Amino acid sequence: MEAAKIIELPKFEDLRGNLSFIEEMNHVPFKIERAYWIYDVPGGEVRGGHAFKEQQELIVALSGSFDVLIDNGIDTQIFSLNRSYHGLYVPAGLWRQMKNFSTNSLAFVLSSTKYDKNDYIYNYSEFLNLKKP
Ligand code: TYD
Numbered sequence: 001m002e003a004a005k006i007i008e009l010p011k012f013e014d015l016r017g018n019l020s021f022i023e024e025m026n027h028v029p030f031k032i033e034r035a036y037w038i039y040d041v042p043g044g045e046v047r048g049g050h051a052f053k054e055q056q057e058l059i060v061a062l063s064g065s066f067d068v069l070i071d072n073g074i075d076t077q078i079f080s081l082n083r084s085y086h087g088l089y090v091p092a093g094l095w096r097q098m099k100n101f102s103t104n105s106l107a108f109v110l111s112s113t114k115y116d117k118n119d120y121i122y123n124y125s126e127f128l129n130l131k132k133p
Contacts, residue, residue, distance in 0.1 A: 002091040004070040004077065007058065011085040020085045022110065028058045028089065030112035037062075037108045041101040048097045051121040056112040058087040059098075064105025071095040073131030081107075095127050 009027055012019040024032040038047055048068075059068055065082035072094055079088050080100075087110075090096055098107060113119060121127045 001072055001093065003072070004068075004079065004088060004090045004094060004096075006079065007087045007089050009060075009085045009087055018085075022058065022060075022087065027087070028056075028110055030056050032110050032112070033114050034111040035109065036111070036115075037106060038098070039106050041066075041105065041107075043101075043103070045101065046097055046099045047101075047107075049122075051095045051127045052092055052113075052119050053121065054092050054113055054119050055116075056092050057090050058110045059090065060084060060087045060108045060110075062106040062108045064102040066101040066105050066107060067099055069097040069099065071097075073128050093130075095121075095124065 007027060009020045009022060022028060024030065041047065059081065061081035062084050065080065068079045068081060068088055070077045070079065070090065081088060101107070121130065
């Protein structure tokens, strides 16, 4: 099973300000079908808490910081995102939660699919069942 991993994005440092970018099939291993972002998260709130059957994604903390908890049904990993030139690549089939959002944080997500509510697994027991060999 493929694991989630941090992808280091290009960073052009400049006295006028830095610049980073993402190209599909290059910095992300998929064709980008959708972008969405999560913002104005009240302190202590948790987002996510589900898995995707097909959707792969890249999550970037464009501003501020938050933690992404990734669970493959056996192990759990926590990725703390706080750099706008780091993307967390999340392959399909992993349970994920986003929490500990700092004030004014901005979570930017690139997705390999259009929004499809049938791609979500919201039930953790169902997720674990699907992971069984
Ligand atoms: P959801 O993915 O469940 O949010 P989270 O996992 O962060 O808790 O999405 C919340 C709502 O937004 C849900 O009712 C569906 C809608 N939505 C769209 O319509 N399009 C999208 O691309 C996304 C990500 C969500």
